[in-house]
Amino acid sequence: MKTDIDRLMAERDMGALIVPVHEVYSPFLDYLVGSVRITHGMAVKIRDRDPVIIAHGMETDEAAATGHQVHSMAEMGFYDVLKAADNDSGRAEVAFIPHCLARLGVTGGKVGVYGVGHLHKIIAQMDALRADFPDYTFVGESGRTLFDEAAITKDADEISRIRVVAAATNAVLAQTWDFIASHRAGDDETVIDADGQPLLIGDVRRFILGALLAQGLEDTGMIFAQGRDAGMPHSRGRDEMPLKLGQSIVFDLFPRERGGGYHHDVTRTWCIGTVPEAVQAAYDQVMTAFDISVEVYKPGLPTRHMQEAVQDYFEAQGHPTARTHPGTDKGYVHSLGHGLGLQVHEKPGISHLSKDDVFEAGNVITIEPGLYYPADGYGVRVEDTFCINADGTLESLTPFKKDILLELQG
């Protein structure tokens, strides 16, 4: 949780951390200071003190809306630093970092650098910082980072926002089902509208985007993929393709609060009008795997055990898995799930390779078994988002029905 950040900094012997602001949405900035839409400056968190935002003068009002202390770059002396750097804004941006740290009382020691932004820029800046300001030790972090460890458990405010996003996403699922169902079957196994025009995946996607907008959400790259594309877990689906009867459709929706914020993540597999035998068999097994996941769950369980239980089951049914055939593109090819929050993929991981993760209260996770046979023209995945409550119970946040057969009513 956010309240763990000071402890996690202490464990890393980190006196301060900075989140540089680039012109890109940064969930790390939002996590540290709350939703803020700024494009310059940085957030500085000194251990055992509240974070501070250093913002361009054009953006101080936006930054102040977070409730945190805000200094304009001018107040912090940016224009003196710029002058000292002969108006070279690149050199000034580098020198401004230790300048601000010093103004805030941090004159050396280990400083973590976190965030989302331009990789080439931070690499060059780190080289310059380390060369020119040896009193500081600027560090990055990969693997299980400070932010991963904090965000692995959500606090009550986060959970309540996540519940709102969940309800809104479930409403969009229901509307999408009803929208497709309002169509009718045409010749050639196609789905057509009242005017006899084929319903395209692009039409469905636009409908979903409109429904998300009405709910205050935004898409972050939904999958609406049919047939062979459904058999490739991350194929987004092709807008120009007409919806067909009897094809598996993988619909994976992972929107967030508009402008950046908390996610929901849900997948349903639908077949319109009729379900081919092979798809039905895969669906039944995926549903069994889903039930196994929920049954083996208990608080304190290493997450890899849940994945292993599902792999045991799928392997017993004769499917290749990522454990028996690393890198396979058929069978059960991916992890069972993941944490989510301000990012769609967070800790804990639920993979057989997740060594350090155990289920605990405050986790918000997905469970998403799937089976993929692209060469046979189908894939099936079913996914809900869950939270683990204070009493250790696993609560689904995705009540929307898991039916595979979507009958046309039009």
Added chain:
Amino acid sequence: MKTDIDRLMAERDMGALIVPVHEVYSPFLDYLVGSVRITHGMAVKIRDRDPVIIAHGMETDEAAATGHQVHSMAEMGFYDVLKAADNDSGRAEVAFIPHCLARLGVTGGKVGVYGVGHLHKIIAQMDALRADFPDYTFVGESGRTLFDEAAITKDADEISRIRVVAAATNAVLAQTWDFIASHRAGDDETVIDADGQPLLIGDVRRFILGALLAQGLEDTGMIFAQGRDAGMPHSRGRDEMPLKLGQSIVFDLFPRERGGGYHHDVTRTWCIGTVPEAVQAAYDQVMTAFDISVEVYKPGLPTRHMQEAVQDYFEAQGHPTARTHPGTDKGYVHSLGHGLGLQVHEKPGISHLSKDDVFEAGNVITIEPGLYYPADGYGVRVEDTFCINADGTLESLTPFKKDILLELQG
């Protein structure tokens, strides 16, 4: 242009560059290989060879849609590397970079690292790469980067996409004007709908988002700010605020192709029903500054001269500027404009501090003078996007009217 990349690599003595793929939209990846929605792997560009995409098996179909050569991570030996790293995926991800480079024939030398992603992760990965793979020199770049220098001029394909986005954005502007105009004046200087309900900034923003969606565009953080907020150049505006008569409204819209792509960038300042004298005076001066910008333009002109001409004019009218008062929050506080493309802010800069930039054919730029007096409750900005054609002429891509007075018709 994209065809300059090999030359720019040679100038930097760079045998290869990589764009690591993180779970974040990366305009650099799109620039190098075309629109692609993948979340793992990397693009590798070896000098004088076509770029290659290394993608997770779940995403190879998506990657192949770019038309570039694609290798799955499995084909490239990721799972052997993972095994050699004792299933530590963090270590494997680092080792996989030189592993792929070597497989593609690059066994050492300077390798540029570019992209958008997690800053903390790339810092840690660079430290590991440099420590463990000394045959390579992995470098970042800040200031005027290789991608900046390439993208500063757009090719014919890019310009034609930019024209489509421009036309769509102009349509949204017209729809937004008409939407507001369809309302009527209520008591208390408010704007009300047919039911007598106040029109809120949030209502207008939702209308705009729907209009963008219908045009195939997506918002990247529009400003619709009224009164004092309009006086802060980067205040986004508050959704709960009712639209008022006689307040300056700064509407800055910079959408891009849906899912990531080329931008348009336009600002209009509107006053509903009536224009206060101070706002009209500021608007007239901003329009004069706009006309001065277009008049001083010529191909080959250092961009700073255009900003200086506008600063000369505003200073002569008694306004503080970023030249006379660096960091000022009143007067003419920002640059005159910027290049745009896959990012909303690209080179050339049009600031008095833009030392290296000159106007040239292929630039796509904004011109956006403004005057800001937040303490007096107003701001004015007017912005068009322009392209510089092969014959050096400056062509506006934003034909939508620049009128400030928006009369209610409802």
